[in-house]
Amino acid sequence: MQPAPALRGFRFLGWGPRATGSYSGWATRSDLYGRCGRCTGLVSLWPDQIEQCSCGALFKDLGRFGHLDGDQSIAIYSKDGPTP
Numbered sequence: 808m809q810p811a812p813a814l815r816g817f818r819f820l821g822w823g824p825r826a827t828g829s830y831s832g833w834a835t836r837s838d839l840y841g842r843c844g845r846c847t848g849l850v851s852l853w854p855d856q857i858e859q860c861s862c863g864a865l866f867k868d869l870g871r872f873g874h875l876d877g878d879q880s881i882a883i884y885s886k887d888g889p890t891p
């Protein structure tokens with residue numbers, strides 16, 4: 808697996824659904840983002856709208872989230888809160 812890409816303003820959590828803290832499938836949290844390994848586009852895990860990254864490999868529709876290269880290719884990030 809490629810090294811975790813650093814991303815300003817975000818914290819890297821891991822790869823795939825497990826990194827979201829859910830034991831089955833994806834956690835739906837508005838502060839979590841998946842990052843496409845092809846175009847490095849970010850897509851929020853919050854299922855409020857149909858969305859995809861700029862190359863289209865990472866996609867989200869209502870209730871589904873995935874990547875053409877497989878779930879484990881998705882890098883998961885949380886938005887960094889203000890540092891105390």
Ligand SMILES: [Zn+2]
Binds near residue numbers: 862865
């Ligand atoms: Zn992409």
